[in-house]
Amino acid sequence: MDCLFSDLAADAGADDVSCQATYLLQGTAHGGTGPYSFSWSPAEFLDDPTSETPLATLAEPVLFCLEVTDGAGCRREASVFITPQTFGVSAFPSGAQGLEAMRLEAEITCIDGQTQWQWQNLVTQEVFGINENPVQLASVLNETTQFSLTALNAAATVAETTLVVLVSSNSSFLDPNGDGCNSISDLHHYLPDWRLETSFDGDGNGIMDVRDYLYISINQTSPCR
Numbered sequence: 001m002d003c004l005f006s007d008l009a010a011d012a013g014a015d016d017v018s019c020q021a022t023y024l025l026q027g028t029a030h031g032g033t034g035p036y037s038f039s040w041s042p043a044e045f046l047d048d049p050t051s052e053t054p055l056a057t058l059a060e061p062v063l064f065c066l067e068v069t070d071g072a073g074c075r076r077e078a079s080v081f082i083t084p085q086t087f088g089v090s091a092f093p094s095g096a097q098g099l100e101a102m103r104l105e106a107e108i109t110c111i112d113g114q115t116q117w118q119w120q121n122l123v124t125q126e127v128f129g130i131n132e133n134p135v136q137l138a139s140v141l142n143e144t145t146q147f148s149l150t151a152l153n154a155a156a157t158v159a160e161t162t163l164v165v166l167v168s169s170n171s172s173f174l175d176p177n178g179d180g181c182n183s184i185s186d187l188h189h190y191l192p193d194w195r196l197e198t199s200f201d202g203d204g205n206g207i208m209d210v211r212d213y214l215y216i217s218i219n220q221t222s223p224c225r
């Protein structure tokens with residue numbers, strides 16, 4: 001039989017992330033001539049590389065290749081990329097206060113049925129609602145503020161992340177060019193002062209340099225006039 005025209009097809013399943021230490025691969029074959037045999041690689045992560053659905057043990061992302069051979073000796077290949085993931089939280093490490101109240105958002109991975117999480121303002125100690133994420137702040141911050149998001153899962157494992165919202169004591173840094181929105185144009189506004197001594201900088205150290213630009217939000221919020 002000419003395998004070029006065989007309708008044999010192999011499927012290794014959809015790419016996936018795994019919150020467990022083990023992951024059951026889902027190989028399938030269609031068409032061709034039965035019976036099918038399966039060969040997965042790399043075999044070292046698998047309990048049975050000749051199984052249609054072997055159990056993989058993962059410590060790192062792995063691309064698995066599946067080769068299906070049918071009764072006529074025809075072969076087809078497929079692959080699947082499995083990424084192990086653990087319980088954890090992550091957020092952008094910092095941002096700058098602009099004209100509008102900030103929205104804080106973290107990514108929480110491997111949530112189980114009992115996982116709870118909570119944002120907190122570490123300056124005022126204000127806590128936000130249980131399982132509230134993202135959090136929309138009620139007002140514009142008037143000082144540099146650190147926030148934390150703490151999550152707890154069913155196994156009592158704690159995961160935490162923090163982020164800082166930079167606020168200059170110089171209020172013009174909320175909208176340097178004063179056009180009513182936070183855009184890339186605001187970064188250009190202080191360029192004439194670059195490396196110059198000034199009493200009008202973002203971090204208040206008296207010289208305009210790259211650190212001051214961290215205080216400028218470029219997240220355009222409202223339409224500019």
Ligand SMILES: [Ca+2]
Nearest residue numbers: 177179181186
């Ligand atoms: Ca602006």
Ligand SMILES: [Ca+2]
Nearest residue numbers: 201203205207
């Ligand atoms: Ca400065």
